[in-house]
Amino acid sequence: MPLLSSMYLRLRLRNMYQGTKSNSQRFVSKSTTQSSESKVNGVSSEGITSADNVQKPQRYTKMRTKTAALGGKNLVEHVYHILEQVKWGPAAEAALDNLNCTLGVYHGNQILKRLQDHTVARGFFYWLKRQPGFKHDEHSYTTMVGILGRARQFNAINSLLDEMVEDGSFPNVVTYNRMIHSYGRANYLDEALNVFYQMQEAGCEPDRVTYCTLIDIHAKAGFLDVALNMYRRMQEAGLSPDTFTYSVIINCLGKAGHLDTSYQLFSEMIAQGCTPNLVTYNIMIALQAKARNYPCALRLYRDMQTAGFEPDKVTYSIVMEVLGHCGYLEEAEGMFTEMKQRNWVPDEPVYGLLVDLWGKAGEVDKARGWYQAMIQAGVRPNVPTCNSLLSAFLRVHRFSDAYDVLQSMPSLGLNPSLQTYTLLLSCCTDTQYLSNMGVCCELMAISGHPAHAFLKSMPAAGPDGQNVREHANSFLDLMHSEDRESKRGLVDAVVDFLHKTGLKEEASSVWEVAAQKNVYPDVVREKSSLYWLINLHVMSDGTAITALARTLAWFRRQILMSGAVPMRIDIVTGWGRRSRVTGSSLVRQSVKEMLNIFEFPFYTESGNTGCFVGCGESLNTWLLHPYVERMHLL
């Protein structure tokens, strides 16, 4: 095994069993102590007389330490394995009582740290607290705060803190940091900041971890200004960033779109003598890769190796993706091989990536090969991977292979998702003559997704379209917990489908409901007073036409109702969702045609041919034409 991999494993093991190697003797288990003594020393404990005791005090102490440490380790393992398998309840409690031994706070905390389930952890924590002579300290309270925080049990944390103080222990900087982290991760940023101020009032100085956590959570929530402000305050407090902090900030800046600044900071850290670690390099590579600066990403990858770091699983995954997106698919496969040679066990997403890459490259048989390799390796495919393969077959019209994939999903325990349905539906409208329609409809029926029932039971639009709106409304309610991207994908496919099959009124009603339900939050925006943006660039062409028609009609109604006349409207089409060739956009083309037919007074600004601008008196006059209300029927 290569050096770094085995080091990694050792580290993992050390973390897993952290503490069990330490020489604690706080608790004594009568039964285990005795058996350990006889095993380890080769003499029964009865053989040790009080005379030995007096004569050889040193040896005795040493021996006791050793045996107690072994007993402690065993007991920690033993108790942990009991608790790992149970739900908290009378049975678990009885099992602990039956152990009939005393756990000290140190070992109690070692066990607590490893418990994942917060109900078990809590039960154990209070069981410990009830043991005669037991007293929790700031460490065990802090551990419990962390566990509750991970489970977002904020009320429980607050009562625990009260108890802690009553019990005579006080929160320290680690306790506060864990609270800040917990609140931040649950997106309660105000509460996180509150803790930050409270700790200082309580006389606890924030440390580097405090600032680092605050920077991270604020940047992730999109408050880069607050994050950078915290960075400044950290430096003002005399805390210089370490490798960890630099990595966090570099990641934050990069993710917030300040790629150059993040790179500058990377250079700065090196200039400051702060050595980037593997994670820092992984972050840098991923940031450049996401920005499609592939040569830069690959250069960083080489720098990383020059600096003496062997790639880890994360590195391999990122670099494989970069190579794949550059079109170097064989090289990506080479990475996979290297990764395996270095004893990293490929997981589902890595196989999934290769399936997806080959599928997108149109090499469906390669894609299927990786899919089969995954199954042979005993890795169960997930729904997105099936979707990748399915999509690959659909794109090259291999419908019987697509059918096989779809058919196999339930037997793998996988339910077709909203995305599965979306790509089947998109396939219906993919060709000019809708020639895929029949076979795709069959596949859609097989998927058994609720979206199919929704589409099949779509009523013909009544005079005001209210029936369609209600129908769409209840379907979107059903899809409530799906994330917005997925909902947007499906609505896009549905509206496009309805539009292209001539059901324009229905398409419009579905669009309106989706817009009302905030599925498209960024479509209409007032950039500044009376200056509006209509952003169509994430839509397929049918949806873009429908959305534009209904939005312009909305402006007309606004004028008639309130007299508020927009001074300028920018219609942004971008490159369009379906366009695969830079510069040619179906959305742009369709939108332009529509605007021309209705004689919308637009111009394009130099350098941005994807943006149609209407403004001034001509726009106002145009918006008042009655046909604006019926454009969507074209």
Added chain:
DNA sequence: ATAGGGTTAG
């Protein structure tokens, strides 16, 4: 006396 917290991908 021991220990405890913060970062990266899909």
